[in-house]
Amino acid sequence: MFTQQYKTKAKALAQRLGLENTTTKRMKSLMFWDPIASVSYGLYPSGYIRRFIRVIYYNGCNGCHAYQLNPVIRVKGSDGRTNSERIMLTPEAQLEVLKKAVKKYRK
Numbered sequence: 879m880f881t882q883q884y885k886t887k888a889k890a891l892a893q894r895l896g897l898e899n900t901t902t903k904r905m906k907s908l909m910f911w912d913p914i915a916s917v918s919y920g921l922y923p924s925g926y927i928r929r930f931i932r933v934i935y936y937n938g939c940n941g942c943h944a945y946q947l948n949p950v951i952r953v954k955g956s957d958g959r960t961n962s963e964r965i966m967l968t969p970e971a972q973l974e975v976l977k978k979a980v981k982k983y984r985k
Contacts, residue, residue: 879906879923884969888921891973895980910976915984919947919976925966927975929983947979 880888888908889899897910900918908921918930927947935941948964955961967975 880908880921880969888969888973888976891977895977897980912980912984915980917983919979921969921972921976925968925972926964927967927972927979929979947975 885908892899892910895912896914897912897919900909900911901907906923910919910921911917912919916932920926920928920930922928925948929945929947931943931945933941933943946964948967950962950964952960953963
């Protein structure tokens with residue numbers, strides 16, 4: 879669960895980046911809409927951070943693609959295969975990833 883102090887800090891950063899807060903009172907996560915790039919970002923207490931992109935499929939249906947923004951490490955399994963594992967981020971690290979992701983995606 880995010881602390882109130884962290885939520886205030888995240889909302890201030892989002893405002894500086896030009897993001898709109900779309901978090902409802904019932905949500906445990908923090909959601910922000912980027913009106914410039916037309917994407918949403920979600921910060922989760924579990925350590926995940928995601929970018930959501932709205933799409934229209936070839937048949938006219940609406941959808942949403944979610945992209946993980948967490949860093950990945952490669953781990954060799956017991957069977958010899960290389961697997962990818964996401965690194966869960968601390969709340970402070972989530973803010974840094976959010977800042978970089980917004981600037982990079984807008985380019």
